[in-house]
Amino acid sequence: MAECTLSSSDIKKNDSSLINQYVTGESAYFSSPTNAILAHPPFANLLDVGIKNLSQQVVESLRFATELGHSDPIVIGAIPFDTSKPSALRLSTGFSFEKETSAFNHTVASTYQATDIGKVSIKTVPSSNEFVGAVFNALERFSRKELDKVVLSRTLQLDSEHDVDIASVLKRLKNGNANGYTFAVPANQHEHKLCKKTLLGASPELLIKKIGNKIIANPLAGSEPKQGDIKADKLITDQLMNSKKDRYEHALVIKSIAQALKPLCKSINIPKEPSLIATETMWHLSTKIEGELKSSNITSLDVAMAMHPTPAIGGFPTKAAITAIDEIETYDRKLFTGMVGWCDLSGDGEWVVTIRCAEIENNKATLYAGAGIVEGSIPEKELAETGAKFNTMLNALGIDVKGQDIE
């Protein structure tokens, strides 16, 4: 994708214009710490190319768009956890790209409206007890040596008095998560139907970024809630870095990602030790992996699909984890724990893991959160971890209750 360079006067004049131009139900917005993309309608459907796989469909759709005279098309949107199900991708020939500046925090924070959705009823699905039971179920599977790790998840179903102002929530998300990846894309997985739901979130986890033949992946696994005071945070992060259980949970992710990337790369650099990253609400163990692809013809989506589902959202070994998720979880994850991002004609792009997110339509929202379960996991602690992960979306919705306190 050609990068359009903005002069500083453009940036001032536009005041982080892309996020301000977002229109609920119409636009697709994706931002990383360094750039942002806003795609506008009309969107074209991806070409239906029969038996071809999704990344081939994406490449051929982009090629077709250029044959029709569109010089710089992109595909943007979301792919579900179960990649055999329809994706929520759009082909856009009219999108804007901007380099991120620190302007967002200084200008927009004071101008957006606080969301006011009135009274909200919140239902946990599955219930907290059921989730704890699901973790026990996973622990039994470990003792039977069926698998080593599984990520289990739960939802909060919100029903509010007034409709959610998605554009305002998007700005809050971005303002609170400047170092992460903020997105709002149509959530409809069937291109032909009128889309009403929006998938909205702020993921801290980069699945893959590809520019030319260079790739970066930044898997996360092993987490603790932020404590909110320096001393307590120092204690908890020391514990996290030294936790055998969390290091193991993290190592399984790195092992699986290395296996997926090695056949595609001529070189790959994986740090021996994880580091720590912080979001607005959580601490995570993080490993930044850099590599060089064997060929720049391999697209960002090829790489993303080869990695998915990583044990950060599925488990290890992958097949046994998917079976366990199917058997233990009682709801359809849909786009949650899939991937969201964009890909251009040269195959460059960014795909992030679809977590810390919600599907929202009018006054109804479904919030999602999961946690990696390994031998030694304590069910109540995993419940609290998923509770803390809900806070990214609860904060952005302006709801004054902590996820950990919702029964």
Ligand SMILES: C=C(O[C@H]1C=CC=C(C(=O)O)[C@@H]1O)C(=O)O
């Ligand atoms: C599945 C989620 O997080 C994953 C990503 C980072 C850390 C995780 C963990 O420590 O369990 C999860 O693997 C989620 O936020 O819903």
